[in-house]
Amino acid sequence: MNIVIVIDSLVGGGAEKVMLTLAQEMVSKAHNVTILSLAQNIEYDIPNPLSVESLFSGRATKVDRFWQIKKNVKVLEAWFEQKLLQLGSIDLVLSNLDRSNNLLAKSKIENIHFVVHNSVNAELARQKKLGPLSYLYLKKSKQNLNGKSLICVSKGVEEEIKQGNLISPSAITTIYNPFNFKEINEQANESNINIPDTPYLIHVGRFAKQKRHDVLFDTFAKLDKKYKLVLLCNKKEKAFKLAKQYGIENQLIVPGFEQNPYNWIKQAKALLLSSDFEGFGNVLVEALAVGTPVVSTECPHGPSEILTGELSKYLVPIGQSEKLVLAVKQVLADNPNVGKAAILEKVCADRVTEQYLALAN
16 A cells, blocks of 8 residues: 655654654555655654655744645645655555644545544643643644544543544544564663663653653652652753752753663663653553553553553552652562553554554555
């Protein structure tokens, strides 16, 4: 089949990584995949067989604004017409993130499924705090998904959309994010001289309000001083500035964006997730896959679908650092064997890719 994956950019982020994994797996099954990035920004190493093209020069931050959208939808449609001439058919189009969704939703392009990577309600609540224009832009972006076929990355996100009255899709289903466990474990075993010998906990995620580094730092300040805290995030200076307020700046290690986070995760005593909301919580699965215990806020959505059975005791309410402290102490004392977590079977790349390919039929 001929498949096109459209995404806003390929900067370091969860949705971007998910789509690169999916594209690789599709190519390994002898399908022809093109990733179309609206922007030229690429932070990830692009594996050899993958074809990546960009539609606009620069960062493409305003390509879907009302004064530009008609013109840019035509640019997008022209790209697809060229691709159609080249390939003869396009069997499946996957759209990711708001700018891509906004352009594709207004286009005449066929066979599109829109992937919803995050809690719609939580995104809107956060945007409201940034002012009315930001909020209205995001609300309109979500409403553009009315009458479209949606793929949600967790059952929680699917239920939220079904129960709400903002989006009425033509079809909706959940397909979990794909994980290539063979590749993850190979990278987890790579040596890295920058990884400290001292015991450390780890947090992986953008330095953004959603991730609640304030809760993370407040929690860490109450733990045994023998531990370091590794942050794999952007905005290093902001991280240290906030850490200073909690008196933990000397225990912080911030290597910045890492192409391979898995060897850092594998050697950590535990991985912590302190978010107010997620779409799924990829990093929890990645930690379980390399045998690292996790503690997470029970945020909407994802963590409660990942940490099930015995592991559910390491879920805590959002925004409560005291409870996070207790759960971290518990997980460090238990050192649970997480390699057999039930979620791992459900998210293996092969199984997930077959679910995506079935959409074309």
